[in-house]
Amino acid sequence: MTKHTRSRTAPSPPPSFPGSGVVAFDWPYSWNAPKKGINPYTEEAKEKPQLTAAQKRRQRWIEITTDRERDRESQLSLLAQQRRGEDKAQSVLDTLMVQPDFIRSPLLARINAIRNSKKGNGEKLSRNYILRTIKTVMTRIERMRDKHLTFGLKLVARRERLDDLLRLPELDKRAVQLLATFTAAHFESLLDQQCKSQLSCDATQNKILRVYVTLGTEAERFGVIPPSWQSLNPYLRRRGEPPYDKIPGAISRLCCANWWFSKLWSLRCRWREELLRAAGLVRKQDSAYISADALAHFREQRRRTREFLKAFELTNDDGFSIDLEDAFYAGPSNPRHRRIEMMTTVKGMQEIAEMRGDCAVWCTITTPSRFHATKSNGRLNPKWTAQTVRDSNDYLVNRFFASVRKKLNRNDLRWYGIRVAEPHHDGTVHWHMMVFCRPDDRDDIIGIMQTFAIRDDRAELGNDITPRFKTELITAEKGSPISYIATYIGKNLDAEPLRKPNKDTGAPPVDHESGKSMADTVEHALGWASLHRIHQFQFFGIPSRQVYRELRRLATQLDRQGVDARKNQRLTDKAMDDVMSAADAGCIATYIMKQGGVLTPRRDHVVHTAYLQAEKPNDYGEHGIQIFGVWSPVLGEASRICTHPDTWTLKRKRKPASGEAERQGVDLEGEGAAAAPWTRGNNCPAARNPSDILENCTTEEGQEYKSFETMQPRERRQLLRRIRSQLPETGAAIPTPFVDCSTLPKVNPRLMKLLTLEGIEYTAGASILLQGSRLKVGDRTLFLTPSGQLKEQLTQQYCQGEMCCAPLHDADLIFGDVGLCLKCTEKRWGREEIELRQREVQQVTKDVQRKNEEALLGRLKRAVMRKG
Structure with missing residues (x-):
């Protein structure tokens, strides 16, 4: 057998060579020879066969x-x-x-x-x-x-029959409250079981902690982080003894329906928002940053907050009261005050950087594409991996910023500045950072930030990393750091300065993310941060701003006492007095330098915030921590200064009775003439002798009389109950109006039965119906016909289809779409769909009738067996 070792086999033998005896060709191969020409004189042409007419017709028909x-x-x-x-x-x-x-x-x-x-x-x-x-x-x-819908959530929903957990985004507030009540009851029963099995007379702290861990593990199945879970869970705590004093309050929260309502409602809102975000309804074409549904809820929440602030006041121990609304907007809760304070802080950092010779770098950090639900043009992002807004924020905080901070500390590189978290048009978080550092350390710091910013999904960037990480050195020609940060503070906090037109264009500034005016998107950004619990602004590398506020409060209190700062030293310690004077003057740069300067550890600051344990426990039996004032660690506890001397109590405002319309019919002070009557008829009882009334009235000795307007609500209710219990008996009753009974229908036993089936009390409901009135029971309106039959008044509904306003009958409501008649429904889905729905209804009716017949037959069999 011949084995070929060549790479290919020739399709034909090679041409002949001289001396082989074969006729040689003038061309490489035989098929390259030209064809022989046709001689019309010597060769006959091939005749084409002629087709008959039938064959032609058949050939044409085939074609x-x-x-x-x-x-x-x-x-x-x-x-x-x-x-x-x-x-x-x-x-x-x-x-x-x-x-x-x-x-x-x-x-x-x-x-x-x-x-x-x-x-x-x-x-x-x-x-x-x-x-x-x-x-x-x-x-x-x-x-x-x-x-x-995790495995744990499905498990607990099926085991405890909490099916509403599986459709939590669809529930309203009332349903969530009911679900929270059932959840709290479940944890109470679980706590009872654990106490019976784990705890006894000699229960130790570790056994109680084990019970809490069991409850916390069950709470994690609901998608909720248990209270104090990071510090009490032995698997998460890194070092030290667990704080056992937090266990009672944590267990009380897990068994509280109000606590569960707040957690489940927050989970419901975020879950609902993420579903809308997955559907592509959170984008600049529809609703930027936040969905329209969540924005409406945020507006309603802010309206209710304003009403709450207007309805309450704060009262101290001396009886002095101030409006809660004035106190709320006088502090950092006021957006204008927060904006001014942050701008002042950035200006102070800028002055310190100029004094130290530091440079300022503006950085923009964006998450990888797997966190973005939609693209910049509004189309759905195919790279999205069902990451939530909270996931993108956790990525920037825990994976990027924490890694950069640790790396800088290991390399002995120091920085300070501010970071601003704001949303893309689809709600994904991205950061803007103003970083101050030494010019020699700038390249190293920027290189470390760039490394950690692009390390995830590096392949999708290619050679261009600007979509993920972008830096810009701030110079005097480009502007100051405060000019860079001013826009981002304004459009995420306060819309007032953004309503002014731009000097160059003459129009208000436009947000490049949403394409709308920045002033109009501030509300969207605030609602986004409130819904997803995003910390929008964070300073790092500078002293605490809470101490700055407390020192300004203390300086104001000393000014009210008449202590002149220009002549006398207001505090005993000179260092503390210098820090307070700098804070009182509003100079952040001086305040930072007097506290020890930037990049100084917090333990080395001159003034710290002093805290105190609250006297009154909260609803869970815990004595919380509240701000007491300021103190200096160098001087010890003797330097503690109180800045909150008063204890304020929240009380509802008393509605003042002002004006003739509001005080009509009431004359508490005994001044003026008789009040105007409320009705045109005389509703007064028969006249009686005043001596008879005085006999029934008793007065206790030493009884103290108070003005009605100065009474507390509790005292008013007690007075009302006492007056009702001591009302003297009247001699004559109020005459009842005349009713012509000849026109009323007769009440038969059937009507009584109908009223009972409708859940109406005969004495009240029947009397109203017999007088010709209509009785509203829930969403239904009932009335009585002249023949004595009980009827229900139905509200006529009409079709909402295009060019159709036909009234909706029973068949339309049963077989048609919501708000459409049968004709419009048939146009949309076809006649087959209507017939399918009718068959389904008939089948369901037959099944119900069959079940009722089987149940009736079963009862009859049991009755016959009992008689037998």
Whole structure:
């Protein structure tokens, strides 16, 4: 057997060579020879056979039939492809229809807008949108739902029959309150079981801690971090003994319905927001930073906060009262005050940097693309991995900033500045940092920040790292650090300075993330930070600003006492007095230098905040920590100075009775003439002798009389109960109005039975119905016909479809879509869908009737067996 070792085999033998006896060619291969020419004189041409007329007609028919079959097959293929597309679109729509209303409604509105956007092409565009975008949205929503519906949550929901946990984003406040009550009851029963099994008469602290860990592990299944979990859990605590004194308060919180309501409501709001974010409804085209649903809730919450501030006041031990609203807006809670304080702090840092010769660098840090739900153009991001807003914030805090800080400390590199957290248009967190450092250390610090900023998903950046990390050196030609940070502080805190038009363009500044005015997006940014619990502003490397506020408070108190700072030293210690004078003057740069300067450890600062344990326990039996004042660690406890001498109590304001309309019918001070009557009829009882009334009135000796307007609410209620219990008996009753009973229908036993079935008390409900009035029971309105029948008044509803205002009947409400009649529903889904719904209703009715018959038959069998 011959084995070929060559790489290929020639398709034909090689040409002959001289001396082989074979006729040689003038060309490389035989097929390269030219063909022999045709001589028309010597060669006969091939005759083409002639077809008969029948053969021609048959040949033509075959050609036409073949063309028709080809066209028919192509049309059938197109129809089949279209039908398959419609089936897929219907399948996606079915998946959309089972979603909650807060997801389904905006997406359906978007589909209808696309369908009605262009004439003749809307159906195709809407079908493509459903198959491409809505299908992707459903997948993203399912992934986000699976992330929140953990195995532990499903387990506890099935075991404790808390099914509402599985649909928490759909619940309202009332339902969440009920769920919180059931959850607290579950933890109370679990605590009782653990106490019976783990604790006894000789219970130790470790056994009690073991009970708490069991309760905390159960709370983690709900997606809630237990109170004091980081310090009490032995698996998370790094060093030291656990604080056993926190265990009673932590267990009390786990068994409290109010605590569970706050946790479950926060979880519900964030879960709901993440589902809307997965659906692509949080973006600059719809609602930037935060969804419209969460923004409406934030506005309502702020309105209720304003009403609460207006309704309460603060009262100290001396009886002096101030409005809670004035106290709230006088401190750092006022956005204007916070903005001014932060701008002053940045200016102080800038002055210190100029004095030290430090340079300022502006940095922008963005998270990897897996955290972004949508792209910058509003389209869905295919790289998104169901990461939440909290995940992006934790990435920047725990993975980026913590790593950079540790690396700088190991390399003995120091920095100070401020970081600002703000959202992208889809809610993802990104940072802006103003960093001050030595010019010699600038490249090393920026290099370390860049390393940790781009280390995750490095391949997606390529050679351009600016989408993830961008730096800019601030020079005198470009501007000052305060000019860089002013816009970011304003658009995330206070909209007032942003309403002024720009000097160059003449228009208000525009936010590049949302494309809207910065003043209009401030509310969105505040709602975003409140919903996701984002710390927007953080200074680092400078002394505490809380000490700065307490020193300014102390200086104001000393000024009120008449202590002149220009002539006398207000504090005993000169160092503490210098720090207080700098804070009182509002010079942050001097205050920082008097405290020890920037980059000084907090333990070496001259003045610290002094804290005190509260006298009164809270609702969980804990004595919390409150601010007492200031003190100096160098001087010890003797230097403690109180800046909060008063104890304030929160009380509801008394509504002042001012004006004739508000005081009509009330004359507490015995001045003026008789008050005007409230009605035109005389409702007074029969006249009596005053001596008879005085006989029934007794007066205790030594009884102290108080003015009604100065009484507390509790004293007013006690007085009201005492007056009601001591009312003298009246001689004559108030005459009842005349009622013509001849026109009233007769009350028969059937009416009594109907009233009982409706849950109406006969003495009250029947009397109202017999007088011709309508009785409202819940959402229903009942009335009595002249024939004595009880009827329900139904509110007429009308179709909301386009060009249709037909009244909705029972069949429309049962078989039609919500708010649509049967005709509009049939136009949308087809006649087959209506017939399918009718068959389903009939089947359900038959099943219910069959079950009722089986139950009745079972009762009859049991009755016959008892008689037998």
